[in-house]
Amino acid sequence: MTMNTQGRPTAPTASAPLPASPTFTGNRGLDIAEPLIFEVGRREVSGVDIEDAGETPFRLGGHARKTPLDLPGLTEPETMRHYVRLSTQNYAIDLGLYPLGSCTMKHNPRLNEKMARLPGFADVHPLQPLGTVSGAIELVAECGRWLLEMTGMASVAMSPKAGAHGEMCGMAAIKAAIKARGEDRTIVLVPESAHGTNPATAAQLGFKVVSIPARADGTVDPEAVKAKLSPQVAAIMLTNPNTCGLFERDIVAIAEAVHAAGAYFYADGANFNAIVGKTRPGDLGVDAMHINLHKTFSTPHGGGGPGAGPVVLSDKLAPFAPVPFVRFADDGSAEFVETRKQAAGSATPFGRITAFHGQMGMFVRALSYMLAHGADGLRQASEDAVLNANYVKAQLMDVMTLPFGDVPVMHEVLFDDRFLEGTGVTTLDFAKAMIDEGFHPMTMYFPLVVHGALLIEPTESESKAGLDQFVGALRHLVERAKAGEVEAFKAAPVFAPRRRLDETAAARNPRLAWRAPEPEGRVAAE
Numbered sequence: 382m383t384m385n386t387q388g389r390p391t392a393p394t395a396s397a398p399l400p401a402s403p404t405f406t407g408n409r410g411l412d413i414a415e416p417l418i419f420e421v422g423r424r425e426v427s428g429v430d431i432e433d434a435g436e437t438p439f440r441l442g443g444h445a446r447k448t449p450l451d452l453p454g455l456t457e458p459e460t461m462r463h464y465v466r467l468s469t470q471n472y473a474i475d476l477g478l479y480p481l482g483s484c485t486m487k488h489n490p491r492l493n494e495k496m497a498r499l500p501g502f503a504d505v506h507p508l509q510p511l512g513t514v515s516g517a518i519e520l521v522a523e524c525g526r527w528l529l530e531m532t533g534m535a536s537v538a539m540s541p542k543a544g545a546h547g548e549m550c551g552m553a554a555i556k557a558a559i560k561a562r563g564e565d566r567t568i569v570l571v572p573e574s575a576h577g578t579n580p581a582t583a584a585q586l587g588f589k590v591v592s593i594p595a596r597a598d599g600t601v602d603p604e605a606v607k608a609k610l611s612p613q614v615a616a617i618m619l620t621n622p623n624t625c626g627l628f629e630r631d632i633v634a635i636a637e638a639v640h641a642a643g644a645y646f647y648a649d650g651a652n653f654n655a656i657v658g659k660t661r662p663g664d665l666g667v668d669a670m671h672i673n674l675h676k677t678f679s680t681p682h683g684g685g686g687p688g689a690g691p692v693v694l695s696d697k698l699a700p701f702a703p704v705p706f707v708r709f710a711d712d713g714s715a716e717f718v719e720t721r722k723q724a725a726g727s728a729t730p731f732g733r734i735t736a737f738h739g740q741m742g743m744f745v746r747a748l749s750y751m752l753a754h755g756a757d758g759l760r761q762a763s764e765d766a767v768l769n770a771n772y773v774k775a776q777l778m779d780v781m782t783l784p785f786g787d788v789p790v791m792h793e794v795l796f797d798d799r800f801l802e803g804t805g806v807t808t809l810d811f812a813k814a815m816i817d818e819g820f821h822p823m824t825m826y827f828p829l830v831v832h833g834a835l836l837i838e839p840t841e842s843e844s845k846a847g848l849d850q851f852v853g854a855l856r857h858l859v860e861r862a863k864a865g866e867v868e869a870f871k872a873a874p875v876f877a878p879r880r881r882l883d884e885t886a887a888a889r890n891p892r893l894a895w896r897a898p899e900p901e902g903r904v905a906a907e
């Protein structure tokens with residue numbers, strides 16, 4: 382298999398095609414094979430009954446389309462079945478364990494959904510006069526107040542819509558603060574174990590990214606940071622706990638060195654789920670940190686959204702928070718600061734990072750989760766998440782390999798692929814075989830500091846019984862790999878609706894438009 386420099390396969394493993402279904406329909410029992418909507422739809426069919434518009438004045442000049450709009454039509458029941466059938470081909474947190482490390486795929490309590498659907502929250506419109514939505518604004522402010530309490534920071538920008546968007550917001554505030562000091566700092570330090578969004582954010586804002594190598598134990602050495610600090614350094618972007626699932630124990634020394642050099646400390650807070658109620662980033666010297674509400678505070682995520690990535694800021698960065706931001710007025714009521722002009726006194730917002738006010742539904746879900754758990758419950762969720770990861774580690778470390786040895790981990794446990802050495806089975810094959818066992822694979826080949834990484838994050842949602850079944854399945858797969866069943870691994874998954882897809886080709890050469898197949902006997906133009 383071809384590998385890139387990070388040991389990530391660049392071409393799909395050849396695997397035998399799935400045996401043709403022996404059934405007349407192509408369905409496998411109640412697992413229905415659903416074609417594309419273009420293949421099932423007919424232009425002449427419609428699920429709605431609209432009266433003919435009759436004669437209307439023509440106002441498009443020469444711009445009217447001359448060919449019919451080729452939309453697939455379905456009846457109402459066909460439409461419903463199409464999407465429900467597709468949905469059954471998806472794996473979901475509501476179906477089983479979703480051990481994707483770094484993603485924190487935890488149970489989303491139904492209470493959150495019930496609250497988010499209350500008409501006063503679900504039906505508000507972003508262009509409604511603010512005076513008619515004061516309760517919703519107060520909820521946003523209250524959610525922010527909990528975040529400030531938990532992080533020990535001075536200010537919060539609620540509007541960013543994802544973790545990566547929060548990174549952009551926090552780093553833009555840092556950029557504005559440096560500019561306000563009349564300085565020109567162009568470098569951002571990023572440890573090599575960082576999530577790809579960190580260097581991408583820095584580069585997007587025009588910074589030059591300088592990588593900090595990890596120590597042999599997987600953490601960042603303050604000396605390695607000091608060696609790279611200079612008057613050109615604007616900030617460090619550091620994740621804690623880091624993406625190896627380890628707590629950066631020298632974080633205070635790193636923060637002090639960064640501040641002494643006149644730079645800022647951006648913390649990637651995606652792993653906040655491990656430390657809520659245990660430690661406050663503000664006490665560790667953090668200047669800006671995003672919080673993925675969709676990870677730490679439940680709320681559904683995946684498939685690109687929706688998410689919410691509020692950013693907490695230190696005193697030094699608070700004046701640069703983007704509009705709109707919420708603040709409490711002197712009379713205690715919550716208000717939105719919508720424009721630079723409204724920002725009081727020394728505030729100089731760097732601008733605006735999103736239209737409107739952020740993801741209202743996510744704020745409702747996250748606050749509902751916080752209130753339902755309370756301070757003690759949130760702390761316990763973190764403790765249970767860490768306990769579960771350490772349990773998985775303890776149950777698998779005799780058959781799988783730990784890159785940094787038997788050290789306590791935080792909310793996720795990282796294995797490398799040394800246990801597969803000589804078996805012919807790769808991390809990818811191993812993950813595909815997990816699908817046949819009914820588990821969503823763990824995060825693979827990330828972080829890049831470890832060869833063939835397998836990063837498991839069980840979260841606090843899983844019971845011991847659930848973890849025992851997962852551990853049992855993984856131990857069974859390790860045995861099969863070591864017993865030489867390499868062919869079976871290369872063929873996996875055999876029970877999934879689709880086999881191995883050529884993800885690289887799909888990403889490099891996406892075909893985004895459907896075209897009717899050419900009539901038989903002619904070769905398609907592509």
Ligand SMILES: *Cc1c(COP(=O)(O)O)cnc(C)c1O
Pocket residue numbers: 483484543544545546576578579620624649651652673688690
């Ligand atoms: C998830 C994650 C991000 C990005 O967050 P999104 O909400 O997916 O944009 C950044 N850093 C780390 C460590 C993460 O796990």
